[in-house]
Structures are given as C-alpha cells and as structure tokens.
Amino acid sequence: MHDDHTTAPKTRALRLGVAGPVGTGKSSVIATICRHLRDEFALGVITNDIYTDEDARFLKSAGVLPEERIRAVETGSCPHTAIRDDVTMNLMAVEDLERDFAPLDIVLVESGGDNLTATFSPALVDAQLFVLDVAGGGDVARKGGPGISGADLLVINKIDLGPHVDVDVDRMVADAQKARDGRPVLPLSRKQADTVEKLCDWVREMHKTYAGGDHVPVDPGPMAPHHHAHDDGHTHRHD
Numbered sequence: 001m002h003d004d005h006t007t008a009p010k011t012r013a014l015r016l017g018v019a020g021p022v023g024t025g026k027s028s029v030i031a032t033i034c035r036h037l038r039d040e041f042a043l044g045v046i047t048n049d050i051y052t053d054e055d056a057r058f059l060k061s062a063g064v065l066p067e068e069r070i071r072a073v074e075t076g077s078c079p080h081t082a083i084r085d086d087v088t089m090n091l092m093a094v095e096d097l098e099r100d101f102a103p104l105d106i107v108l109v110e111s112g113g114d115n116l117t118a119t120f121s122p123a124l125v126d127a128q129l130f131v132l133d134v135a136g137g138g139d140v141a142r143k144g145g146p147g148i149s150g151a152d153l154l155v156i157n158k159i160d161l162g163p164h165v166d167v168d169v170d171r172m173v174a175d176a177q178k179a180r181d182g183r184p185v186l187p188l189s190r191k192q193a194d195t196v197e198k199l200c201d202w203v204r205e206m207h208k209t210y211a212g213g214d215h216v217p218v219d220p221g222p223m224a225p226h227h228h229a230h231d232d233g234h235t236h237r238h239d
C-alpha cells in the first residue's frame with residue numbers, strides 16, 4: 001500500500017541531485033551518466049557554482065549533451081543555501097529546462113562543491129547521490145553527516161586511485177555501509193567499466209521506480225550548525 005501522493009505515475013522528469021565535497025568528481029559523475037544514458041533517456045543538467053559557470057562549461061566542452069541542455073545557476077552565495085534553504089533559483093532553472101525540452105526524463109542537478117553537511121531539499125530533487133572520493137582520505141566515510149548517511153546513493157569515487165593514496169577501498173566501503181543503515185554504497189571509477197555500469201543501473205532503476213509513482217523522496221536531514229568566514233572578515237552561521 002502506497003501513500004496517496006506516490007501512487008500516480010509521474011509525468012515530469014526525475015530530478016536527481018549530485019552533491020558532495022569540492023573536487024570529489026560530481027561533474028565527472030554527471031558526465032559519465034550523460035555519456036552512457038543519453039540514448040536511453042532525454043536528459044538535462046543544471047549546475048551550481050558560486051561565482052562562475054565553470055562546471056557547465058566543463059560539461060559543454062566534454063560534449064556529453066547538446067550544449068543548450070546544460071544550464072548554470074550562479075548562486076552568488078554558499079552552495080548549500082541554493083540547494084537547501086532557498087531553492088527558488090534552482091527550481092526555476094529546472095522548470096525552464098523541462099519546459100524548453102519537454103518531455104525530459106531526467107534532470108541532473110549538480111550542487112556547488114561544499115562540505116559534508118550539504119544536501120538537497122526534497123523540494124528541489126526527488127532523489128540524490130552524495131559523492132566522496134578516496135583521495136579525500138579513507139576515514140571520511142566514518143565521519144558521517146546527512147549526505148553520507150541519508151542520500152539515496154553514496155558514491156565512493158576514484159577507486160582507481162586507492163593504491164596511490166594508501167586507502168583501503170574495501171574498508172572505506174564497509175565503513176560507509178555501516179553509516180548507512182542498508183542504503184546503497186557504490187565504489188566507482190570512470191576507468192572501470194563494471195562500476196560505471198552499476199551506476200547506470202542504479203539510475204535506470206531509480207527512474208523506473210519514480211516514473212511508476214513508487215518512489216518516496218527521503219530528506220537526508222538538515223545540515224549540522226556551522227559557520228562560514230568570508231574574504232572581508234565577516235562570518236555567518238547556519239543553524
């Protein structure tokens with residue numbers, strides 16, 4: 001038996017968020033999904049950067065989708081503000097993209113690189129991936145936080161680099177699984193085709209569940225209280 005709001009087949013695109021710390025490979029994960037699934041699904045991408053459209057330019061230059069299907073939101077503020085606290089800019093960008101290229105199957109929304117506390121609001125995305133990488137250290141998965149413990153999929157990226165940074169990938173994956181109460185963990189390297197195929201299978205399955213009206217969005221939870229220091233010396237807090 002389903003909740004009323006999940007029984008109807010979905011007519012708009014699945015909105016899939018990709019969040020995680022700076023440089024873990026969010027753009028690369030999106031590029032990989034686009035390259036492998038663009039013939040199966042009608043795709044669009046929204047990127048979030050603080051001051052630039054760098055991520056959108058990277059994806060456009062990689063040629064993973066027609067350029068006009070990749071749009072940048074320049075948040076001008078902490079990235080998590082625009083994906084969690086006030087999602088208006090992003091929501092408008094997603095809706096514009098869906099209208100201009102209707103019907104889209106999946107819109108990928110890339111968060112600006114932030115820290116371990118940034119997750120998407122369920123008001124913006126239907127499901128979300130959180131991306132860590134082995135180069136950030138094997139102990140990061142143990143540190144927890146809403147993205148690590150509550151995202152629909154936790155990706156441990158760049159596993160090809162494990163031996164070069166002295167990280168035991170199996171141990172890191174086991175630590176992540178412990179933090180996630182049975183939610184899936186995917187070790188990934190864009191250089192290892194079997195891992196890429198598992199990522200694509202997860203996206204396919206999520207789209208199928210969503211389109212059938214059976215997906216229940218989960219909020220990974222609010223971020224922990226923290227503060228930011230700015231160049232001009234002032235700080236601000238998020239509680």
Ligand SMILES: Nc1nc2c(ncn2[C@@H]2O[C@H](COP(=O)(O)OP(=O)(O)OP(=O)(O)O)[C@@H](O)[C@H]2O)c(=O)[nH]1
Nearest residue numbers: 021022023024025026027028113158161189190191
């Ligand atoms: N060895 C290896 N490098 C990777 C892999 N995936 C991504 N990278 C590299 O990691 C670096 C960062 O990747 P991006 O995709 O730009 O990371 P990001 O999280 O989007 O970065 P920000 O948007 O700046 O937060 C790039 O130099 C990529 O080439 C991988 O599977 N293996």
